[in-house]
Amino acid sequence: MSTTIGELVASHPFMAGLSADDLALVVGCARNTVFQPGDLLCVEGASADTFYLIRRGRVSIDVHAPGRGSIVIETVGPGDVVGWSWLVPPYRWTFDARARDPVGAIAIDGACLRNKAGADPALGFALLSRVSTELLARLQATRMRLLDLYGDHSER
Amino acid sequence: MTPVVHRVVGRIQETDDVTTLCLEPVTGARMDFRPGQFNMLSAFGVGEAAISLSSAPGDRGPLRHTVRDVGAVTRALCQRDVGDLIGVRGPFGSDWQVPQRTVGTAVKDVRDTVVIAGGIGLAPLRGAVHELVAASHGGGGRVFLLVGAREPSQLVFNDDMEAWARDGARVLVSVDRASPQWHGRVGLVTALLSDAGFDPANCRALLCGPEIMMRFTARALVDMGVAPEAILVSLERNMQCGLGWCGHCQLGPFLLCRDGPVVPYAGIVSQLLTERER
Numbered sequence: 001m002s003t004t005i006g007e008l009v010a011s012h013p014f015m016a017g018l019s020a021d022d023l024a025l026v027v028g029c030a031r032n033t034v035f036q037p038g039d040l041l042c043v044e045g046a047s048a049d050t051f052y053l054i055r056r057g058r059v060s061i062d063v064h065a066p067g068r069g070s071i072v073i074e075t076v077g078p079g080d081v082v083g084w085s086w087l088v089p090p091y092r093w094t095f096d097a098r099a100r101d102p103v104g105a106i107a108i109d110g111a112c113l114r115n116k117a118g119a120d121p122a123l124g125f126a127l128l129s130r131v132s133t134e135l136l137a138r139l140q141a142t143r144m145r146l147l148d149l150y151g152d153h154s155e156r
Numbered sequence: 157m158t159p160v161v162h163r164v165v166g167r168i169q170e171t172d173d174v175t176t177l178c179l180e181p182v183t184g185a186r187m188d189f190r191p192g193q194f195n196m197l198s199a200f201g202v203g204e205a206a207i208s209l210s211s212a213p214g215d216r217g218p219l220r221h222t223v224r225d226v227g228a229v230t231r232a233l234c235q236r237d238v239g240d241l242i243g244v245r246g247p248f249g250s251d252w253q254v255p256q257r258t259v260g261t262a263v264k265d266v267r268d269t270v271v272i273a274g275g276i277g278l279a280p281l282r283g284a285v286h287e288l289v290a291a292s293h294g295g296g297g298r299v300f301l302l303v304g305a306r307e308p309s310q311l312v313f314n315d316d317m318e319a320w321a322r323d324g325a326r327v328l329v330s331v332d333r334a335s336p337q338w339h340g341r342v343g344l345v346t347a348l349l350s351d352a353g354f355d356p357a358n359c360r361a362l363l364c365g366p367e368i369m370m371r372f373t374a375r376a377l378v379d380m381g382v383a384p385e386a387i388l389v390s391l392e393r394n395m396q397c398g399l400g401w402c403g404h405c406q407l408g409p410f411l412l413c414r415d416g417p418v419v420p421y422a423g424i425v426s427q428l429l430t431e432r433e434r
Contacts, residue, residue, distance in 0.1 A: 068336075074343045075330075100339070147368065149275070151306060
């Protein structure tokens with residue numbers, strides 16, 4: 001029995017609690033997709049016209065540094081979201097995102113969703129609430145990592 | 157208490173600044189202890205430091221203590237070589253309350269156990285994980301080990317983690333900064349929680365690492381539905397006498413050398429973890 005894109009979207013944690021009407025609007029902008037290890041989901045500097053709800057596999061968020069190659073900043077996995085740059089101008093990716101495993105994801109057309117959210121403030125609020133929650137969690141985790149928790153802070 | 161003289165019979169260089177010392181008493185039998193307890197180790201002529209036991213009680217062989225070089229005493233301890241002598245007082249303090257192979261009547265606990273360690277915080281948990289993994293084969297609950305470290309080169313007990321995973325534990329590791337050779341996860345240790353697969357409503361959690369990490373991890377566990385009473389944390393202060401006499405290790409109502417290092421997160425400890433030093 002095949003699973004519909006609507007069921008896939010509805011089962012992703014990012015969409016938990018979204019009304020059936022709002023889900024239907026999101027589904028209209030969504031498609032199922034897969035990536036093989038090493039495939040790029042997005043590339044720094046490119047137009048950010050899509051974001052991804054990860055269903056399975058792990059994705060690394062990378063940045064390329066001259067002489068050092070790709071530096072992995074973070075890895076994300078099932079239940080996570082890849083890509084926020086579709087939401088704010090100039091809609092351009094800031095980092096690379098690369099599949100580390102075979103990745104199953106729901107790709108959502110950012111421009112399509114922006115248009116629908118603009119026309120339907122309730123949907124816009126519901127989406128922005130979810131995005132804010134995710135961004136806050138990432139920001140807090142990033143701040144914690146900046147603390148260098150595991151470093152040696154003793155005075156020798 | 158007078159230190160019992162032990163001989164270094166082995167040393168393992170875990171990382172650049174972390175060394176495991178394997179000790180045997182010069183005379184007499186090996187001490188009994190429970191996972192989570194600590195000893196006061198003396199580097200003769202330098203001083204004494206509180207160091208957790210990283211052995212498992214059910215393991216034969218020498219006592220293991222894993223030491224990070226962070227000051228004069230710990231540096232002297234890390235520099236001890238095979239054949240050198242070290243003073244040992246202990247064991248002191250509370251433990252992780254895990255079933256032990258050496259205790260035949262141990263009550264079987266079928267709850268999931270999620271063990272969360274940051275950096276060298278895995279050392280005081282190593283013995284507990286050994287016992288839990290062994291117990292899981294005898295009808296005990298599932299074991300989940302979540303480990304965070306600054307970078308891959310700072311990870312300790314890599315062979316043990318592989319062995320525990322082979323023995324059925326779910327082992328997840330994340331580092332803050334990845335090296336090009338690292339193909340594992342990158343991010344805060346709390347990011348591992350949602351992916352681990354333990355049952356929040358029927359589990360206990362053992363936490364050891366930097367206090368900030370334990371504070372945020374404990375909160376995240378409670379947010380997931382883990383009962384605060386089911387969370388144990390390991391706290392350290394300036395342990396000196398080991399007997400609750402000198403007061404150097406006081407934290408609120410606790411003398412951590414006697415009442416800790418392992419204490420329940422519920423109640424006053426959750427408040428003390430946010431207490432500012434005066």
